[in-house]
Amino acid sequence: MLKILHASDLHYSPGNLVEADRCFGHAVEQAIAHDVAVAMLTGDLTDHALDGHSPALLALAKRIKQLADHCPVFLLQGTFSHEPVGLLKMLEMIGARHPIIVSDKIGMIGLSEGKWLEYDPTYTDVKYDLVITSVPTVNKAELALVVGADNASVEMGNHLAALLGLFGPANAALRRRGVPTVLASHGTVDGSLNESGVPMAGLDHEFSLGALFSAQTSATMLGHIHMHQQWTREHDGRTQRIAYPGSIGRYHYGELGEKFCLIWNVSAETADFTPVQTPSKRxxxxxxxxxxxxxxxxxxxxxxxxxxxxxxxxxxxxxxxxxxxxxxxxxxxxxxxxxxxxxxxTIQRQRCAGISTLTSVEERFMRWCDFTNTPKDGLAERLSMLQTMAPEDIASAFALTNKRPGLSAPEPSGQPAQAIQPEPEFEDIGF
CATH class of the missing domain: 3.30.160 (Double Stranded RNA Binding Domain)
Structure with a gap:
């Protein structure tokens, strides 16, 4: 069994520095405490392009060195908007006790006697401690040149499924040799949940579970989705597991669940992990x-x-x-x-077409009732009372009769109607 630290989506940046460094620092300390043999970080180590002298990049480099002083480190290229191409390459130059490799191309990478090297199936005499099938973020623009821009998103999943299937025989051969195998990638599994609990369902996601399992690796370690989740398959006498550790810290309101890194135990036949909670902010x-x-x-x-x-x-x-x-x-x-x-x-207003062409208040009022589906029974009589009677006469009439007001309006008292206002002007913007 090979013990591996798996962390992802660190998102180091000036705004995230405190949260990212506290949580990733905890993951590094746990990796050392558990004496892992390898550390794998599956993309989005930074949140955006960083200057070489920025405090966030320097803090990340110090943590990577701390980790590489303990064990070999594998870094996967993540989303291009978070990690511009070439940004991670400078981390390979950190002087540490163990080697650091940045994978930004599709291929297979082996770990032999503490060194990273390109896997070559023809070299059967090389003793591998681990072989990683690496599928970093794929540039859809390159695929668009082949299948067209309109089809690139949908065809990405089909092309990756075919590609992963091609790695299956090589990983099956490694299994027979007793070599632990891992698929490392960065993307979205169809049906997974984002950090807010929303299902990621659609035709434009990179992976299906079937495609990932077809690579025939014992473990599949993914990045990109910020919620921890996993899938398991028992097949052909072995156990295969797929997992997102989720983001190392909490960077957005509304994120569900705790934050983790994973300590994996991987062999040629099986894979399992223990989630290690990070001290993410509340x-x-x-x-x-x-x-x-x-x-x-x-x-x-x-x-x-x-x-x-x-x-x-x-x-x-x-x-x-x-x-x-x-x-x-x-x-x-x-x-x-x-x-x-x-x-x-904001207040929403509706237009009542043609209301401004009507000559009387009563006609306009009735049109408004029709437009708003307001019952008109008795309203015309009440409008007439408002126009011809003083307020005290209307109040007296309501108090002295049990009938519906306005159905038998009392005679005017002869007093001037003090409350009568000039007929309002109606514009064609709605009433």
Whole structure:
């Protein structure tokens, strides 16, 4: 059994430096404590391009050296937007006790006597401790040149499935020789869940479970998806496992579950792992359908101590100014961070075509009732009362009769109707 550290999606950057270094540092310490023989990092070590002298890249390099002083290290090329091509190559030049290799091409890499070398099936006298089938992030632009831009996303999965099947015989031969085998890749498995629990279903994902198992490796170590998950197959007298460790830290609100690195035990016949939880930060989300309730916030303030808190709310336009952002921050003052995100619900208006062409208020009112599906029974009589009677006469009429107001309107009292307003102007924007 070969013991392997598997971590992924470190996302070192200026904004993530504290979280990434704390969590990856813990993974490195656990790898040393468990005395792993190999460390494998499956992509997205950085969050974006970094300057060579940036604190984030220097911190990452120090952790890689700490790991490589203990065991050989394998680094896989991740998403190009996170790791621009060539960025990881400088890490190969770190002077450490054990070698570091960056895999940015599809192929097979062997570990023999503590050294990385390209696997050659014709060299049967080489004793391999491990053989890795490496499938780093594939450039869809190159595939688009062959199959066309419109078909590239869909055809990517088909081409990768065919490719993985071609590695099957070589890995089966290694199994017969008793050599542990691992498939390392970076991409999306169809049907996997993202960090928010949303199923990744579609025709444009890189891998299916069947395609990954067809490579005939004991273990498949993946990167890219930030939620830890696994799949197992018992086949042909052996156990095959596929797993994402998930991101090493928590970088976004709404991420579900804990964060892990994995300590694998891999042989030619089987593979298993132990999840090791990292000290990722706590993120709490509080949502209000309306103006945030300050009393309610006060009751959960203690639970938010030292956590990263996001308060979300949605309010109508007229209530925007009633939201006291400063009070929210004061109540949650013991939190490590407070983000307030508000959604303003704008008033929606509908056009009532032709209403401006009508000459009387009554006609316009009836048209509006038709347009809004408002029952009109008795409304015309009540509108007439509003136009011809004083407010006190209308109130007296309502108080003295049990009949529906407006069906038998009382005679005008002769007093001037003080509340009568000039007939309003209606525009063709809706009423």
């Amino acid at each position: 993120m709490i989300e509080i949502a209000f359908d309306g103006v945030p309730n300050l009393d309610e916030l006060a009751t959960v303030a203690e639970q938010c101590r030292d956590a990263f808190v996001r308060v979300r709310y949605s309010v109508d336009e007229e209530f925007v100014k009633t939201v006291d952002r400063q009070a929210i921050k004061q109540i949650l003052g013991t939190a490590a961070e407070v983000k307030i995100e508000g959604e303003v619900l």
